[in-house]
Amino acid sequence: MTKSTLSTVSIDLGERSYPIHIGSNLFGTASSYASLPKASHAVVVTNTTVSPLYADALMSALGAHYPAVELVVLPDGESNKNWQTLNDIFDALLGKGCDRKTILFALGGGVIGDMTGFAAASYMRGVPFVQVPTTLLSQVDSSVGGKTGINHPLGKNMIGAFYQPLLVVCDIDTLITLPARELSAGLAEVIKYGPIADLGFLDWIEANLQALLDRNPEALAYAVQRSCEIKSWVVGQDEREAGLRAILNFGHTFGHAIEAGLGYGEWLHGEAVGCGMVMAAHLSQRLGLVDAGFVSRLTGLIARAGLPIKGPSLDASDNAGRYLDLMRLDKKSEAGEIRFVVIDETGHAFMRGAPDAVVREVVDLCCI
Amino acid sequence: MTKSTLSTVSIDLGERSYPIHIGSNLFGTASSYASLPKASHAVVVTNTTVSPLYADALMSALGAHYPAVELVVLPDGESNKNWQTLNDIFDALLGKGCDRKTILFALGGGVIGDMTGFAAASYMRGVPFVQVPTTLLSQVDSSVGGKTGINHPLGKNMIGAFYQPLLVVCDIDTLITLPARELSAGLAEVIKYGPIADLGFLDWIEANLQALLDRNPEALAYAVQRSCEIKSWVVGQDEREAGLRAILNFGHTFGHAIEAGLGYGEWLHGEAVGCGMVMAAHLSQRLGLVDAGFVSRLTGLIARAGLPIKGPSLDASDNAGRYLDLMRLDKKSEAGEIRFVVIDETGHAFMRGAPDAVVREVVDLCCI
Numbered sequence: 100m101t102k103s104t105l106s107t108v109s110i111d112l113g114e115r116s117y118p119i120h121i122g123s124n125l126f127g128t129a130s131s132y133a134s135l136p137k138a139s140h141a142v143v144v145t146n147t148t149v150s151p152l153y154a155d156a157l158m159s160a161l162g163a164h165y166p167a168v169e170l171v172v173l174p175d176g177e178s179n180k181n182w183q184t185l186n187d188i189f190d191a192l193l194g195k196g197c198d199r200k201t202i203l204f205a206l207g208g209g210v211i212g213d214m215t216g217f218a219a220a221s222y223m224r225g226v227p228f229v230q231v232p233t234t235l236l237s238q239v240d241s242s243v244g245g246k247t248g249i250n251h252p253l254g255k256n257m258i259g260a261f262y263q264p265l266l267v268v269c270d271i272d273t274l275i276t277l278p279a280r281e282l283s284a285g286l287a288e289v290i291k292y293g294p295i296a297d298l299g300f301l302d303w304i305e306a307n308l309q310a311l312l313d314r315n316p317e318a319l320a321y322a323v324q325r326s327c328e329i330k331s332w333v334v335g336q337d338e339r340e341a342g343l344r345a346i347l348n349f350g351h352t353f354g355h356a357i358e359a360g361l362g363y364g365e366w367l368h369g370e371a372v373g374c375g376m377v378m379a380a381h382l383s384q385r386l387g388l389v390d391a392g393f394v395s396r397l398t399g400l401i402a403r404a405g406l407p408i409k410g411p412s413l414d415a416s417d418n419a420g421r422y423l424d425l426m427r428l429d430k431k432s433e434a435g436e437i438r439f440v441v442i443d444e445t446g447h448a449f450m451r452g453a454p455d456a457v458v459r460e461v462v463d464l465c466c467i
Numbered sequence: 468m469t470k471s472t473l474s475t476v477s478i479d480l481g482e483r484s485y486p487i488h489i490g491s492n493l494f495g496t497a498s499s500y501a502s503l504p505k506a507s508h509a510v511v512v513t514n515t516t517v518s519p520l521y522a523d524a525l526m527s528a529l530g531a532h533y534p535a536v537e538l539v540v541l542p543d544g545e546s547n548k549n550w551q552t553l554n555d556i557f558d559a560l561l562g563k564g565c566d567r568k569t570i571l572f573a574l575g576g577g578v579i580g581d582m583t584g585f586a587a588a589s590y591m592r593g594v595p596f597v598q599v600p601t602t603l604l605s606q607v608d609s610s611v612g613g614k615t616g617i618n619h620p621l622g623k624n625m626i627g628a629f630y631q632p633l634l635v636v637c638d639i640d641t642l643i644t645l646p647a648r649e650l651s652a653g654l655a656e657v658i659k660y661g662p663i664a665d666l667g668f669l670d671w672i673e674a675n676l677q678a679l680l681d682r683n684p685e686a687l688a689y690a691v692q693r694s695c696e697i698k699s700w701v702v703g704q705d706e707r708e709a710g711l712r713a714i715l716n717f718g719h720t721f722g723h724a725i726e727a728g729l730g731y732g733e734w735l736h737g738e739a740v741g742c743g744m745v746m747a748a749h750l751s752q753r754l755g756l757v758d759a760g761f762v763s764r765l766t767g768l769i770a771r772a773g774l775p776i777k778g779p780s781l782d783a784s785d786n787a788g789r790y791l792d793l794m795r796l797d798k799k800s801e802a803g804e805i806r807f808v809v810i811d812e813t814g815h816a817f818m819r820g821a822p823d824a825v826v827r828e829v830v831d832l833c834c835i
Binding site: 193221427435 | 562588592593616621622625629
């Protein structure tokens with residue numbers, strides 16, 4: 100098989116710039132890693148689900164460049180994105196004598212990318228790392244932005260670092276075997292890029308949704324490329340989330356409340372974001388920013404993508420109050436005021452506060 | 468009492484630049500913090516020893532600027548510089564609803580500074596922090612360089628981040644009540660700046676050692692100022708320790724082995740560095756870089772400062788082998804080769820490997 104790079108998105112962050120290669124036959128091909136610095140150790144960090152599928156091929160490709168290629172296999176799932184599992188990586192790195200030039204390779208979805216990235220940011224105060232995302236969600240989301248971290252019992256991603264990879268390899272082949280539920284979860288983040296930044300891309304997604312669900316490689320590669328381009332454009336203007344970057348969290352404020360309220364891992368992150376976008380669209384409508392037709396269009400697309408459009412009940416006695424309490428813990432909150440990402444009908448998003456009463460109406464309307 | 472700033476050292480790191488104020492009546496004076504950004508929460512992180520001495524005064528001064536001033540008191544000592552104690556800070560920050568503009572104030576010695584700095588680097592992927600170092604060691608060492616972190620059972624400072632404070636307030640008054648053993652430990656790092664960078668400063672320390680031991684405020688302030696200036700000059704050229712900065716670890720490679728071998732907290736860090744400098748001087752002599760007279764001069768000064776000049780036995784059957792094993796875990800090691808900081812007689816330091824046999828001779832000579 101020959102390496103086939105369909106496209107490369109360049110993430111321009113000065114001395115922390117890096118490329119994202121998107122295509123087929125990439126991750127198991129030695130030449131994909133030829134540009135990386137030399138090191139005595141390469142360490143592949145993956146999970147119990149991904150390891151049997153792809154670890155051998157990646158390690159074999161890395162063997163062409165590094166004297167020692169090590170493997171660290173973590174338990175799968177968002178519920179393991181915690182300090183204990185992170186410490187398993189540190190134990191392995193120290194146990195194997197890894198020095199500060201060791202390169203970590205994150206092979207898996209967003210949880211693996213976030214934990215491996217934070218381990219790389221923190222091990223000996225920083226070693227290089229490479230992302231090899233194997234889910235649609237991680238290809239379109241974690242590939243750009245440098246967000247790494249772990250969860251805390253009181254909040255998602257509360258502990259972490261902004262830390263950029265040296266390289267991201269998005270191999271579309273890994274999406275062919277992805278469970279349908281995870282493909283849909285990834286489509287939530289793809290859909291997100293339309294209303295916040297590019298209505299032309301929203302049109303494209305509507306026209307090509309069936310091809311994406313059928314895993315057409317060209318359609319998937321374009322969806323990954325355009326998502327990374329849009330995210331890159333946003334992050335390039337605001338690397339450390341001082342302002343504009345927060346629009347990438349469209350649907351996430353409600354979504355994080357769902358994830359935290361149900362317990363991490365119950366719903367997939369993308370499922371919570373899908374449902375959260377429906378809620379955020381309704382909130383935007385109530386704030387006079389979009390009309391009912393736009394909300395209906397977006398809700399229909401999210402449903403067609405196989406995502407939930409109704410939120411779970413988190414508290415039988417005061418469901419909306421529970422959502423509000425959880426959202427006040429969101430990192431975008433300031434002095435207890437929840438900051439929502441809302442959209443208008445021209446493909447723009449921005450931050451807004453909202454009266455509790457309006458948020459309660461939206462939650463009541465959008466929950467089962 | 469009036470605020471008395473004797474001097475200010477400016478740490479020039481582009482957009483991460485910050486000032487170090489050195490003087491008397493500083494930390495408990497509201498105007499010391501007037502330049503800081505607004506925030507809803509200020510959080511003072513300190514330990515059980517320092518809290519009863521200085522926490523009230525600091526919190527009172529901060530009360531002039533922040534609506535809420537919180538206190539987090541950690542157990543004292545290097546043995547608590549671990550994940551569990553770090554997590555106590557995260558628990559407190561989340562429990563008090565601290566957002567990403569919250570400013571952390573590290574009130575204490577190096578352990579408090581390192582842990583608070585890493586907590587600030589990691590909480591919500593980074594909140595601002597201020598150092599209020601209350602020991603000589605932390606005033607001359609942790610004030611400059613942005614090194615933060617915690618220990619791992621397999622190595623000191625193995626997990627951390629480079630993260631700069633907004634401001635450092637070195638109040639000489641806090642050194643008056645410092646236990647003699649800790650004053651000596653701080654002098655180890657002060658002495659270090661002589662042989663690695665400024666023989667004129669080495670002369671000054673020799674001439675003023677008694678005044679420093681007597682806690683003369685002007686002498687202490689100058690020692691802090693000159694140490695910070697030298698460290699700043701080194702770090703300014705190499706913020707992320709790619710090369711030159713490693714010379715600041717003169718004495719630390721041997722010293723870390725002593726600390727790790729005895730168990731963290733048995734010897735103070737400065738004591739291990741003092742003894743480690745004696746070992747590194749002997750190593751430099753054996754590599755032909757300094758003569759016996761220079762080794763003797765430096766050893767005599769370290770002894771006069773009240774520091775140990777003989778290392779502990781870490782393994783009755785193969786002491787030197789144990790030192791070597793521990794030093795191979797040092798972060799400066801590359802591919803298993805230990806990189807030592809050595810000195811010449813012109814006030815310069817640099818990195819060198821050394822044959823195991825020579826290192827063994829030095830350890831045998833310098834241990835009890």
